[in-house]
Amino acid sequence: MEIKQGIQRFYMLDGNKEIGEVTFTEEHPLVLSINHTYVDPHYRGKHIAKQLIQAVVDLAVKEHKTIDPVCSYAKAWFQRNESAQAILYKKKP
Incomplete structure (x- = not known):
């Protein structure tokens, strides 16, 4: 299984089959908003979503x-x- 980067998304393949994805937008030039995480039901429980979120975190860093x-998954x-809290966008009140 391997993670690939697309346009405003990362996705994981098992062979040629896409088994998960995380999508994000750039609401601001310095902020990535993670708006969707999905993993094929047959692959859940294998930490795929975790790896996809980590790919976005690595890109942001x-x-x-x-x-x-x-x-909800990203939240x-x-x-x-807790170690990733420093990279969170701080919304102004």
Whole structure:
């Protein structure tokens, strides 16, 4: 299985079959908003979504951007990973 980067998304392939994806938008030049995470039901429980979110985090770090986790999985991932909190986008009140 391998992770590929597309336009505003990362996806995982098992051979030629796409088995998961995470999509994001650039709401601001320095903010990536993760808006969707999906893993094929037959592949759930194998940490694929976790790897896809990590790919977005790695991209954000590389490009000196922050992340706004919009989808429920991304929100939960950031709550569980305190070391990634520093990269979260801080919304102004």
